Amino acid sequence: MIGLKDMVLSGWMNKEDGELMTGFPVDGNDTVLDIGCGEGGYALFSARRGASIILADMDAPKLETARQRLENQGARSVQTLVTDAAPIPLPENSVSRVVAMEVLEHVDDPQQFIAELKRVAMPGALLLLTVPDELNEGIQKKVAPPVYFERPNHIRIFKRGELADLVTEAGLVIECETQYGFYHALWWSFFWACENQSLSPPWHPLLEQWAATWATLLELPDGLRTKQALDETLPKSQVIVARKP
Numbered sequence: 008m009i010g011l012k013d014m015v016l017s018g019w020m021n022k023e024d025g026e027l028m029t030g031f032p033v034d035g036n037d038t039v040l041d042i043g044c045g046e047g048g049y050a051l052f053s054a055r056r057g058a059s060i061i062l063a064d065m066d067a068p069k070l071e072t073a074r075q076r077l078e079n080q081g082a083r084s085v086q087t088l089v090t091d092a093a094p095i096p097l098p099e100n101s102v103s104r105v106v107a108m109e110v111l112e113h114v115d116d117p118q119q120f121i122a123e124l125k126r127v128a129m130p131g132a133l134l135l136l137t138v139p140d141e142l143n144e145g146i147q148k149k150v151a152p153p154v155y156f157e158r159p160n161h162i163r164i165f166k167r168g169e170l171a172d173l174v175t176e177a178g179l180v181i182e183c184e185t186q187y188g189f190y191h192a193l194w195w196s197f198f199w200a201c202e203n204q205s206l207s208p209p210w211h212p213l214l215e216q217w218a219a220t221w222a223t224l225l226e227l228p229d230g231l232r233t234k235q236a237l238d239e240t241l242p243k244s245q246v247i248v249a250r251k252p
Contacts, residue, residue, distance in 0.1 A: 009218045009225075010191060016231065017187035017238065020052050027052050030183040030248040031135045033104055034058065035083060040102040040127060042092060043110035047073025053104070054082035061102065063088040063095065065159075092120055097127045105134040109244065111170070112138050112161045121177045128251045134179065136249065138165040140242045143192040150199045170247055179249040188243025189234065190221050195243070 014020065018029035026032045027049065033039060035057030041050045042063045054060050054077045062073045062085065070087045077085045090096055092114070105124050114120045124134055139147075144164045147155055155161060174181055194217060198204060201211035210218075224230045 009222045010194070012225065013190045013221065013234070014187070016225070016234065018185065019187075025056055027106070028135055028246065028248065029185070031104070031133055037103045038101070039104040039106060040095075040097070040124075041106045042095070042124070043107060043113070044073050045069050047076045049106065049108060050077060051080060053106075054080040054085070057081050057083055058104070059083040059086075061086045061088060061097070063090050063092070065089065065091050092123050095123045095127050099126050100129045101127050103129050103132045105132065108135070108137045109139065111136065111173075112163055112165065113159060115162070117163075117173055118177070121173055121179075125177055125179060125251055130251055132251045133182070134174075134247075134249045134251070136170065136174065136247045137244045138170050140186060140188075140192070140245050141166050142241055143188075143195075143243050146192070146196055150196050152199070165245070167245065170245055174247055174249045179251055182248045182250050184248075185246045186242035186244065187238050187246065189237035189241050190243075192241055192243040193217065 020027060021029070024032065025034055033053045033056045037058040038061065039053045039058045040061045040063060044050055044062045044064050046069050047062060050060055050062060050073060060077060060082045062070055064070050067089050070089060074085055074087050088096055105128050107124060111117050111120060128134060139161065141164050144161070171181060171184065194214065197213050197217055201213055204211050204214070224233060
């Protein structure tokens with residue numbers, strides 16, 4: 008749970024302001040396309056805000072898990088699309104919110120992918136885009152198994168500024184940029200060191216101790232300022248909220 012708390016402190020899933028991320032509000036009038044949604048963890052927030060949700064991914068079993076996860080969570084409707092986004096099987100100007108978190112590093116043609124997101128977005132729609140930070144990926148190059156940087160996993164590393172260039176060249180307007188996730192960057196580095204650790208508990212003592220250390224930091228009077236400094240220095244991900252004119 009400390010990982011979730013850390014994300015909330017970084018601006019994610021703000022229930023009070025109704026923002027999935029700072030600058031990215033969602034409400035019951037929205038139609039949200041979550042492309043590369045996986046098992047739908049982040050789509051839950053938008054569903055509980057009453058939005059209409061379109062879940063899209065290449066992995067049909069994960070999509071079904073996501074659909075079941077969103078059942079009875081308050082969404083106006085839930086639709087699933089098995090797609091590689093080339094193209095996205097939706098009409099132009101059909102969604103008011105687009106979420107593409109940790110997806111662009113997997114795709115063959117980022118320009119074409121962004122163009123498709125723009126095509127299906129309504130004028131005035133907001134897009135929430137994240138990619139792994141280049142410094143964290145540099146660490147993963149040294150500690151993660153080779154498959155981490157092989158298809159269908161990460162096939163490119165975005166240098167700082169490249170995502171912003173991609174967004175503006177597509178004709179989108181950047182509303183805000185940020186970064187987050189020092190805690191998660193180190194968590195993944197420690198994860199690879201834990202032999203035979205799966206992506207579910209029970210967790211290796213190293214991961215448990217790291218979570219406890221971070222929880223202790225966040226309780227200190229200067230803990231949040233320290234977290235923010237570390238997030239800026241070694242984030243897990245870069246974040247952009249953009250708008251279609």
